[in-house]
Amino acid sequence: MTPTQIRAAFIADLTAVAPDIDPETLGDNDHLQDDLGLDSMDFLNLVSALHRRFGLPIPEADYARLATPAKAVAYLQEATAA
Amino acid sequence: MSIFTMPSLGADMEEGTLVEWLVKPGDRVARGDVVAVVETQKGAIEIEVFETGEVTELLAEPGQTLPVGAPLARLGTAGAAEKAPRPSATPTAPETPVPAGSARSAPAPSSPAPAAQPAAAPPRPAATGAVLASPAARSRAAELGLPLDQIAGSGPGGAILLADVGRQADAGPGTAPQPPAPAPKGKPGLDMAEMRRAIAAAMSRSKREIPHYYLGHEIDLQAAQDWLAATNAARTPDRRLLIGALLIRATVRALAKVPELNGRFESDPFAPSAPVHCGVAVAMRGGGLIAPAILDAQDKDTDAIMEAMRDIVARTRTGRLRMSEITQGTITVSSLGETGVDALFGVIYPPQVALVGFGAPRLRPMLREGIVQPRLAVTITLAADHRISDGRRGALFLAGIDRLLQEPETL
Known part of the structure; x- marks a missing residue:
């Protein structure tokens, strides 16, 4: 997948978890918890959705690498290419 | 024969709007079945029936706003099943439309009719x-x-x-x-303004009527966190646990030794509730909160509590809650989550008699065997009704939660 496709997929899963987030105004460096207000349950639901979509284990130790859309796209690209 | 009426979903609720029927005349219903959806301040709520029988007649139309107690449907209860003429329509067809504004609600004289005969509002x-x-x-x-x-x-x-x-x-x-x-x-x-009003009504009543007392206690969460990390490492994300599930599990279990903190103070003298219907305060994205209850939490292990939390948070935010979940809570747990502050001092959700607050877990210097160590810690607080319990019992309760969290593998 290209970074553009990964980003679109990530944002689709993010907005499914938090429907009030507007993809148009979402910043690539917005922090999911601090800026976008996801709580631990929202975040776990997002990780679950990404796990289903990409078939990646996404261990808890990697959670910090999903902190912003930009970081998450880089992480997912690296993990899917591996 | 009985009449199914518009339920009260909160002390401040005066009326509700029937959104949808999920049954039609001729359907068999059992106690606990969801039969209708009603729009309230807490969003659309699924309404359960508390009797077993057959729906003989629907007395209200979707779109009608009706006062609490207004008849919604007639039920033929088991044993005295009056046969209503079965509609000739196929099972998937909607019920016979009723002319707009027709008030064909005429409860039988023997039925528990509401005090005031409601004037059926025209469909919106x-x-x-x-x-x-x-x-x-x-x-x-x-x-x-x-x-x-x-x-x-x-x-x-x-x-x-x-x-x-x-x-x-x-x-x-x-x-x-x-x-x-x-x-x-x-x-x-x-409707956010309506939700704000509902919160205002409940919290004002709480502070007016309930003499709160407060206790706080710092708990070492490191053992729970270590166990959680090891447990989650072997699980796919959809089966992982949150620390919040352990906190609720420990709270529910600790109530067994201090049962007077669990119940609804609706009649004097107060009688504790045997089942623990544990309310979980869920913050709404965009403001406000709802505290639906995990029913019979005493029978759920940590995995089942986690499953129930996922379900109830999802339905609170984007789906529908059930009437029993918002009217039967016996205690409430409120957690600030990972990015909050150290402690929250709660306002009891009446007619409950206690609220447990968890601050944000955070690494703090703690003394372990004479040595200062960084440990994950959380401040737990109790707001409790002083008419029902005293600080000594409340302290026993918080100490019990602390003790249970030191042995997470046995939770």
Whole structure:
């Protein structure tokens, strides 16, 4: 997948978890918890959705690498290419 | 024979709007079945029936706003099943439309009729545009990105019902490849001003009537966190636990030794509740909160509590809660989550008698065997009703939660 496709997929899963987030105004460096207000349950639901979509284990130790859309796209690209 | 009435879903609720019937005349219902959806300050709520029998007649139409206690349906209860003429329609057809505004509610003299005979309100006009649709259908259609004018309505006057939206969605790709609707702010169909009013009413009553006392205690969460990390390492994300599930599990278990903190103070003297219907305060994205209860939490292990939390948080935010979940809570747990501050001092949700607050877990210097170590810690607080319990018992309760969290593998 290209970074553009990964980003679109990530944002689709993010907005499914938090429907009030507007993809148009979402910043690539917005922090999911601090800026976008996801709580631990929202975040776990997002990780679950990404796990289903990409078939990646996404261990808890990697959670910090999903902190912003930009970081998450880089992480997912690296993990899917591996 | 009995009459199923508009339930009260909170002390401040005076009326509700019937959104949708999920049963029709002739249907058998059992105690606990969801039979209708009612729009309230807490969003659309699924209403359960508390008797077993057969629906003989529907007395209210979707769209009607009716006072609490107004008759909604007639039930033939087991044993005295009066046979209503079965509708000739097929099972999937909607019930016979009733002319707008017709008040054909005439409870039998022996039935527990409400004090005031309600004047049936005329169905609300469609809120926007010319398309008639129930609020539930509107919000579902918006979620699915289905334009209302492309859905065939089967309700009164051709109104679109939730089931119609489902049929359209099930019709599969090709029929409606629509772009997604603009993302709704917060939960669809939820009126933030109404929710604020509901919170104001409950919290004002609490502070007016309940003499609160407060206790706080710092708990070492490192053992629980270590156990959690090891447990989650072997699990796929959809089966992982949150620390919040352990906190609720420990709270529910600790109540066994201090049962007077669990219950609803609705009649004097107070009687503790045997089941623990543990309310979980869920913050709504966009403001406000709802505290639906995990029913019979005493019978759920940590995994089951986690499963129930996932389900109830999802339904609080984007779906529908059940009447029992918002009217039967016996205690409430409120957690600030990972990014909050150290402690929260709660306001009891009446008529409950206690609220447990968890601050944000955070690494703190703690003394372990004479050495200062960084440990994950959380401040737990108790707000409790001083008419029912005293600080000494409350302290026992918090100490019990602490003790249970030191042995997470036995939770």
